[in-house]
Amino acid sequence: MSNFLRMMYGRYGVDNLSKFLFSLYIIIFVIGLFYKNFILDTIGLLLLFIVIFRFFSKNIYKRTKENQIYLKIKNKTLKPFKNIKRNFKERNEHVYKKCHKCKTTLKLPLPYERGIKHAKCPTCKNKITFLCLRKQKIEIIKDNERMKK
Template structure:
């Protein structure tokens, strides 16, 4: 067994039962990279205050990443990760829906003020009263 295989096996044994890199840690890591590049740019432009703020943000972010990576409290880290994944899925689906609604030229979309439901009506019908299918509220609108 070579030297590097022994080191690899030692790392695998050390990480057994620990959290490692999950989706939340990857997002935190990419946030760390973005703040780091911001610090580099601010330092290159000789803007000391923003560079110092970036540096102050970098340290707790790295500590959080390392803490989550090496944590042995797997149920708690998995719950945190699941909350993050659910939130991120909502962000992505809202953006995808908004993009699809923007591309749809045959319909106009209105949001109900009481419940937030998105109602779709055909374009070119003039002034209409839309009844929300979820809560029954009426929306007076012009298509």
């Protein structure tokens, strides 16, 4: 064990980029079970090699830099989908809407009725008009038995 620890001392290990590359490798590996393709196999091996290389690398500065670049690209790519994700996650509670004038994202309570809604951006006072197809759900806390008959 101490030999292993000594070997691992100063090595870079795992980060977000490695996890992402490893997930890609797994996907390619699974595809490979059904569909044999030389190019895919090569890409898969290359990915695995990069993950292992980065894990044992002693150039921590360079690996950290790579990870930062990866996170930057990831954030930029996922940014347009952020509100879609939020709206889905809180579909029974809130509406997330972007102000087209100042690009601020507003968190609004769900309206009582579906339809065209208005809101005022607190940052730039711009009037936002949007269509909301969701409405607040009324939950039943206590069922009145007598009303059922």
